[in-house]
Amino acid sequence: MIRSDQILNTVDMIQKENLDVRAVTMGISLLDCRTGDAESTARKIEEKIKSLAGNFVETCDRFGGKYGVPVVNKRISVTPIAHVGAGFDRAGFIRLAKALDAAASAVGIDIIGGYSANVEKGVGQGDLNLIRSVPEALATTAKVCSSINAGSTRHGLNMDAVALLGQTVKDAAEASADANGFGAAKLVVFANQPGDNPFMAGAIHGLGEADAVINVGVSGPGVIARALERKIEMEGAESLGLDDLAEEIKQATFRVTRCGELIGRKVAEALGLPFGVVDLSLAPTPSVGDSVGEILKILGVDDVGAPGSTAIVAMLNDAVKKGGSFASPSVGGLSGAFIPVMEDSVLAEAAETGCLTLEKLEAMTCVCSVGLDMVPIPGDTAPETIAALIADELMIGVINCKTTAARLIPVPGKAAGEFVSFGGLFGASVVMPVRNSGKSARFVRFGGRIPAPIHSLKN
Amino acid sequence: MAERQIMVISVMDRDRPGIVAEVTEGVSALGGNLADLRESVLCGWFTMILVASFPADVDAARVEQALAKSTSSRVSVVPAEGSMAETEASDQVYVLTAVGRDRVGLVARVSRFCFDRGVNILDLASHVDGDQYTMMLQIDLADAVSRGDFKAALTRFGDESGLKLVLQHNDIFRATNEI
Structure with missing residues (x-):
């Protein structure tokens, strides 16, 4: 029997809240593609991706159409290429990047992630060759994304790697100077990087995964924003506490997660692959009405970055996890709210007016x-300062047993306050000022490792 | 087990306590075994449909007579042809909602629209709030024109009729509402 109140609830969700599945990502292991040379390895990589993902986009679109919930991004993550290409030289790695790019275009996906290495405790020769190839790889391919894990709660932070990556971020931006440093927008440095995250630029197919798997990133923040607006309009702001609003976020997330999981499982079943995880992250896009910053404003700060912003983000993040984890038996990936400045129109606006500073972010x-x-910073920021910004961010993750990452774009030739746009999902923003720039070089040059925190000793 | 007769029984009366007890006691007194039952009360009127199997020597006329004695409600009994097996649900079941200003002929228009396109209505409920009329239909598109054509026709129908029409797959509805 159909119950009218339930149906009207879902109708509202689908019609007014622009429900979608943010990303369906196919994870593919490339370990069996390795041969004795880069050229034949590259060919095997292309063949494997094409054979596994040939129907992937069409399948996502078919189920999106059937259920009336579009799959916005179709993506592929692969085994971190440093594992696949260990022993190859820099040119060999670039050849593998081109193979990934060609395969991604051939199967019609948006982005492919996994041009990656894990250097949390030490940098192997393969890792080093991959990292050295990153600027050119990202400048000469269209769809390849790179991520490097440089620290973990278990092992601490590899500051030698962070110093190298500060320079690599700068080089990646300069290698794509004609595109405003877009290469750096496809490079992210992690602590505690998960191996099953469906979101870019940091998606990889971890070593503990099956041969191929389907992971899903559920919907964007627009659904939560509309649900909160409706709740406030119906019951009046004066009669609602933050606990009531947190509950509304939980319930909306529950419904959204169920939709995402349903479609992910159908896609996996149709492709004959195991279903991996639902990632509960709220991922904004530059479209108006699809912003995490907007939720903060609905929840009571007049501008993002005002005192209270951190408390609201904490509440939002927690409520999303609670609603989502009740909805799905297989939650994983990053599962938290994203605040990418360029990809979120309200955050970008707050950066422009100066309400949102790098420190508050x-x-x-x-x-x-x-x-x-997705934080654009001045193009003349010193590599050591970039490395120090990365170190600050990663240590937040290392100490708090969580994933953190830095995707900084030192926009070539641009100073703080100048505007930069990458278009599409990558968005636009003003370049954010870096205060105290150039004052961290001595710290970075020490190198070595920041030891793992005491709570890494769990055994 | 000896062959049994399947019968469909419908009951209608002004709502009062005891109707279900009277009817089901009458059914069991004749050795009838209930297969399915649905009751509903609309604007103070009780209605119930039930399906039951009876011993082979009990016919529809006897059931109707017996129930007329055990209850004062209006009862009609029809022998059902074929088996009671549940029909396999298609995976093309959608929920269609239609919302518009209350006026004569809305359900007729929507149901005619569905019928003309080979769409079977599995369940239908409505809800009135002030002058706004909401219809919720569970429909099966398995024998319909293609889903794309149906959606396009639905958009045109919405424009012509002034109804706000939303189509969602039954699986989405279930996934988002069941715990």
């Missing part, structure tokens, strides 16, 4: 995922 990342994400 960093504070907000202590209570959500993923970190200093």
Whole structure:
């Protein structure tokens, strides 16, 4: 029997709240593609991706159409390429990047992630060759994303790697100077990187995963924003406490998660692959009405970055996890709210007016995922300062047993306050000022490792 | 087990306590075994449909007579042809909601629209709030024109009729509402 109140609730969700599945990501192991040379390895990589993902986009679109819930991004994550290409030289790695790019275009996906390495405790020769190839790889491919894990709660922070990555971020931006440093927007540095995250630029297919798997990133913040607006309109702000609003977020997340999981499981079943995880992250897009910043404003700060912003993000992040984890038996990935400045129109606006500073952004990342994400900084920022910004962000993750990351874009030739746009899902913003720039070089040059925190000793 | 007769029984009366007891006691007194039952009360009127199987020597006329004695409600009994097996649900079941200003002929228009496109209505409920009329239909598109064509026709129908029409897959409805 159909119950009218339930149906009207879901109708509202689908019609007014622009429900979608943010990302369906196919994880593919490339370990069996390794041969004795880069050229034939590259060919095997292309063949494997094409054979597994040939129907992937069509399948996502078919189920999106059937259920009336579109799959916005279709993506692929692969085994971190440092494992696949260990022993190859820099040129060999670039050849593998081109194979990934060609395969991604051939199967029609948006982005492919996994041009990656894990250097949390030490940098192997393969890792080093991959990292050295990153600027060119990202400048000469369209769809390849790179992520490097440089620290973990278990092992501490590898500051030698962080110093190298500060320079790599700068080089990646300069290698793509004609595109405003877009290469750096496809490079993210992690602590505690998960191996099953469906979101880019940090998606990899971890070593503990099956040969291939389907992971799903559920919907964007627009659904939560509309649900909160409706609740406040119906019951009046004066009669609602923050606990009531947290409850509304939980319930909306529950419904959204169920939709995402349903579609993910159908896609996995149709492709004959195991279903991995639902990632509960709220991932904004530059579209108006699809912003995490907007939720903060609905929840009571007049501008993002005002005192209270961190508390609200914490509440939002927690409520999303509670609603989502009740909805799905297989939650994983990053599962937290993202605050990527360029990809979120309200955050970008707050950066432009100066309401949101880098320091406040960093504070907000202590209570959500993923970190200093899509932050354009002045092109003349010193590599040591970039490394120090990365170190600050990653240590928040290391100490708090959570994933954090930095995706900083030192925009070539641009100073703080100048505007930069990458278009599409990557968005636009003004370049954010870095205060105290150039004052961290001595710290970074020490190198070595920041030891793992005492609570890493769990055995 | 000896062959049994399947019968469909419908009951209608002004709502009062005891109707279900009277009817089901009458059914069991004749050795009838209930297969399914649905009751509903609309604007103070009770209605119930039930399906039961009876011993082979009990016919519809006897059931109707017996129930007329055990209850004062209006009862009609029809022997059902074929088996009682549940029909396999198609995976093309959708929920269609239609919302508009209350006026004569809305249900007729929507149901005619569905019928003309080979769409079977599995369940239908309505809800009136002030002058706004909401219809919720569970429909099966398995024998319909293609889903794309149906959606396009639905959009045109919405524009012509002034109804706000939303189609969602039954699985989405279930996934978002069941714990």
